[in-house]
Structure formats: structure tokens, C-alpha cells
Amino acid sequence: MSLGSRIRQLRKERKMTLVDLAGEQITKGMLSLIENDKSKPSMETLNYIAKKLNVSIGYLTQEGDEEWTKNVLENRDFYSSFSFPFEIVEQEVLPNLDKVAQNLKGMELYHVLRIYYRYKKNHSQADSYSQKISNFYRSIGMEHLVVREKLDDAISLMFSQDYTEAFYHLLDSEEEILSFKEYDSRIELDYYYVKGMFAVSVDMETFENVLNWSIKLSYKHENFKYFFTENITLGYYYGLTGNQAQYNICCNNIQNYLKFNRQDRHEIEIIDENNPIPTFYVLVKDKEKHVALYEDYINRMKKVYQNNPDEILGRSFFKAILEVEHTYFKGEYRKVIEMYDDGMYLRTTAQHPVDRILMAIRSCVYPLSLHYSGEKEKAIKAFTKIESTIDDIKDSVFATEFYMIGDIIFEKQNDSH
Template identity: 30%
Template sequence: MASLGERIRKLRKERGLTLQALAGEELSKGMLSLIENNKANPSMESLAYIAKQLNIHLNELLEEVSPSELREVLKEVENIYLKIMDDMTSGFKKIVELVTPFIDQLPYRYESARLLEIYSRCLYYMKEDGWQKHLEQAEEMYEGLHLMNNSADIQLFRAMLKFNDHQYEESLKMLKHSRKVFDERGIILDSLKKLDFDFSEAILHMAIAEDEDALNIIEDAINYSKEHQIFYKIDALYRVTAFHSILNNDEERKNYYIDKLRVFADFTEDPKIDIVLDLLEAHYLNSFKHDFEGALKLIDKNMKKYNDEETSQFYIEKGKALYGMGKLDEALPWLEKHRLWEFMHHPYDLLMNYEKDAYLALIYEEQGRHELAMKHAEIAKNNADPMPDLPYKKFIMNVYDEITSK
């Protein structure tokens, strides 16, 4: 954290001023140099003069953390945080190291609240204690500054923590309560925050098998986006609807939303959307159409075009495709290589990934490794037990029954 002298020097250089220019007629160049090097303590009159010369408010020099310094730290933190959340990589430690020196001396302003919010989230993702206290401080500041959209974001975050713990009904209850309170207080969230809440509420309804409620919310959100010409969350809304169509074996509806997403991917020039769509299509061909050769062709196309990190979720589909083609020895290493992504929490995603152990059980049984087959059949069953009754769960339970009967 910069000292008073360091702040003065930095502000002077940012404005292209020499020591003599800043000193002007009321300070000597030598005295100003001593102040900048923390070898002399300026009087309040001298500080007021320096602030006037720098064209800033005196408080910016007096505060232990100046607004300009705070803005710079927040800008750096926001840039790091955006990249982290976009790629789901682990750069949280760097943010914590940047913010920690300021954490006990933050003034009452937006930048401080935002830093506290990001800081607390990073501590949460790092599984460190104490993150709740900083999140509460951030919320209190937002409320006091009447920044209700930021306060709403914190409430949404808290609700989705229950989602991360697979407490789907509790998560939905918290989210709906927040929306009710905002309505009662006459608070209107901005369009982006409204769509955040709509999307989260929809996937929570799906998580507890309230599909009709979820689809109604998604339809309203899509219509709202069209009406207001907002593209935020539109890819996620289309993707969820396409996946729901796959689960219900509605090929026409699935194709309709996937085609829309292809157009959206071209418009945004976002290759990640194309990867997700090909993954969805490969999954559909494997699990619902049993077109294993078609699935494998699509999988290999992506694995040649993109790196391992971008296509790691294709491993399980490649293993399934090879298994379906009777190539058990080739399928095995791909299934063993597959890992459940750390940030997956929705029952749809979890059950798809839990199938891995069921396929491993089938292969190990074919290889005469019954104990290993039993082990993986039990892992798949135990994982799937608390989940909703989806086709994946049925497959997993059938595999378990088949293996245990032997």
C-alpha cells in the first residue's frame, strides 16, 4: 500500500509535473522532495496546497487508501477475476494477495464493496475460512450506498452456494425469497440481473424435476431478451432448452435450438459455443440414437481441432462410442482418463458424468475383473441414488443390477 509521499509522487508523475511545477510558489522543490520520500511530514496547509496543485480533493491524500489507488487495485482485480471465472482456472490466490493489504482499511465506497465481494468469493473457492464476514461487509456497503443490483448479486451467490452443495430445494427457496423481498421493497433489478435470476431459477426448477415451471421461465426470459434486444444469457437459455429436448427425445425441438445456437456462435465468433454444441450432439448420438460411429466422428473432429483442456469433456463420450462399437480395450483408457469437472453441480451434468463408472463396470466385467466391476457399479449407483429419475440414472441402476446378479 502506497505511503502519503508515494501517492503524491505518483499523482505528480501521472500529471506530467516536475517537482518545481508542483511546488509552485508556496513550497520549495527540496521540501517537496523530502515529503515525497517520506522524510518530512507536511502541514495541513501544505497538503491542501499540494491537492489544489494536483487538482484533487484533499481527502484523496488524507485517506489511508486513496480513491485512485483503490480504483487501480479494483481494475486489476476485476481483470484477473473475469479471466478466472471465464476459464474456471485457479488464480484466486493472486487476487487474495492483492486485496489483503487493504482489507482492514477500506473506505466506505463502491470500490471497497466490490473488492470485499470478490475477495470473499475467492476465499470461498479456495475453501478458506472467514469469507462470510467479508461478503456481509460488502452487502452492507452496497445496501448503504443504494447499489441494489450489487446486493442482489450477493443474494444470488448465496442461494447458488446451496446449489453447489446439491441442496436444490433450499437454493430455489432462497432465490425466490430474495425476488419477493425486492418486489415488496419496490426494487427493480436491471435487465442483466433479472436474466441472471431467471436463468438460475429455471435450472433450479429443472434440478428438482419441475420442468414445466422451468420452461415457462426460460420462455419468458427469451421473449424478454428479444423484446429488449439483449443477448446476455441467451446462449445458456437456448442450451438448457436444447438439452431438455434431448432428454425428452424431441429431436425437432433439439435441432431448432441447436441451430439457433450455431447462428449465435457465428455472430459472437465464440468457438466455445461450437465445442459445447458438438459435445451435446455427440452425447445425443451416443446415448439416445446409438449412432456410435457418427458420435466418434464428431468427437475426433473436435479433439483434432482443439487442445486437451478444451475437449476433456469429450473423453467420456469417446469411451461410450468405442464401447458401443464393441472396442472395449480402446474405450477403457478414455473412460479412465475422464474426470468430473469441479464446478459441475446440476443433476443433469452430474448424472451424465456418473455414467462413467457404469461403463467401466461393464468393461471390467467383460474382462473377467468382477471385483473391479462391482466396485465401479457401486460407485455409480451411490452417486446416482439421490438424483432425479432421468435416463442416465435408469441406465446406471440397470448396470448395477446386471453386475450384482453375477
């Protein structure tokens, strides 16, 4: 939107005539020329118009098209956890970069572009958008957003699955980020949560210590934003490493949390409330019990989606997964083979390393079904293909069950399934 168009739009929004806005300092004719972009106002005139409209000069002179930027960001595909709008970015945004408004909404769109280039592993281009965002916040005196942008920049590296780089990038900004905790206690909690989760790919001792510290901060600030996820992840870790005491603490934390913080999302995140943090997702001991749990889980999910018809992102993703896993636990292996699709467990959006490993583990219902159906060569091939999706994190402790499944498929141990 041009300067003249913005002035005219604001004048009309305030139900002012040309005469009202012109006042005694400029003529109606001069204002008309300015609004039609046929004359550029002096700084003195611009300052006068801004005061009359009760906005800053910076707001009047910002570049780009506010309406276009706002409309682009209203597309729900930008907020999906299951897909990234590559086509929209390439067909609508990149050819119209001059339309990106230089305001807070424009910075949101720049963040989308940064993620796009992280996906493409074009880090120099992504970094240029990080710089644009920081420069904008600094130019309008919002230094706290400049600091928070450093956290967002590190998080953006997750989309290229460069977890180790993201961790050290975050450490480089630690002092500056935490210097703002006096003004914004949330930034401290955000920082330690992100640091702890990224540490999964770097140092498990740091992962454990930082997430436990973050949980203590949750109590201190009475802000339980990450409490659920932290306890689920830590509990899973303790379950895999045999630390039963700490595992029980995390399970109790989740059960107590759900008593006071029940949300719809929890209905689709926990299969068994009596055992909220499972250690095994596929190699379960009691398959009949798991069949019943899945049936209840599927019914709970249906209710959630019925009660929230506008929040359907991910429904098809989860529905397909649940149906194939439910079929597997019923022992209908041939049907699993027919239902399964290679892309079923893969998101185009980046996932945290633990999430990626869990999706790989759960997708093993397919090679296991092939194995139990006697198609052992196909089972090995399918398992190897899944393994390639977690090649960068396959040595993680969280991959324990995955390789236990591999031992079954490669017949390195006996299993009665």
C-alpha cells in the same frame, strides 16, 4: 500502497513536479514529507491535492496495494472453469489480506475469497466477504452494484453445491433485485436465468416456467446471453420427459440461433448440429454414426484451439474425455479401461447440477466397459463410486440415463450394446 506513495505515483503519471502539485497552497517541502509518509495532510490539504490530481479523496485514501491486487488477479487460474486456485489463495492471498486494495479490483479478489470459503463450507466467513463487498459499493454510491451483489452472493453458494439454499437465498432478494430492472434490463434476465437453473434442485415446474419466461425476455430485450444454455437445458428436460413438441421447439431454437450467433464455443458444445439436444449421451442407438460424429467433433475442437492459442483452458480436460468416449463408441472396451482415470470427469470447480449429472453419465463409459469385458464386480464398484459424486441430486429427472446404465451394470435388463 500508502497514501504518500499513491500521491507520488499519480503526480509522476501526470508528469507533474513537486512544485507543480504543491502550487501556492502548500510548500514543496511539506508535499515531500507527505509523499514520504512522514507527515499526514489535513482534510483541507488532502482535498486540495485530490483536486489538483483530478481524483477523489476516497481514491487517495483507499487502503491496500493496488498493484499487488491487480497482479494477483491477472493470474489466469482465477478464471478457469475447470480448477480453482486453492494454492494461490492459501499461499499468496490469505497471508496478505492487508494488501487487498479497497477498490473495484479488490472487490473482485474478495469475491474469489468468498468462493474459496464456500468451497470450504465456511459460510460465516464467506458471508463476511459478501458484507465487505456490499459495504464498499454502498460507500461509493454504487447502489446498483449493491443490488447485483445480492445476485452474485446467491450464485456463490453453487460452489458449495448448496443449490436449494441458493434458490431460497435468491428468492429473499427477488423484490430488491427486480426493482432495478428499470435501470438495468440485464439484471432481470440474469435473475430469471439463475433462478430457473437453481430451481432444478427444488421444483421442476418452477424450473420450466422460469426458464421459458427467461427465453421470452431474451426476445423482448434482444439480449440472447443465456438463450443457448436455456434451450439446451429445457430441451434435454423435455426429451427426457417425453414432451416431443416442446423438445422440437428447443431444438429449432438452437438451430436458428446458430445461424446468426455462431461462436467458437458452440463448436465444442454441440456434437451433432442435426440433433443439437441429445436425450442420451452414452446409450446411443447408432454407435457407428456416433463414432463419425466424435471424429468430426474432435477435429472441430482442434481447429478452435489452433485459432485461439491463448484460450487453452480446459483443453486437456476435454481432450481426455473425448478420446475415451470415442474409444468406447468404437467398442474398444479394454482400451477404455486402460485410458480411464477417476478424476477425468471431475472438476474442482462447482458445476451446475445438470452438468454434474451429465459428467457422471458420460463417465459411465468406464463401468460399462468393465461390464462388457466381463469384469462385472469391478463394474458395479465403479458405478457405485460415480453415483456417490451426485448423491445430493441423484433423484433428479436428469439422472434418467444414469440409472438406465445402472440397470445394465446390475443386470436388471438385457442390453445388446
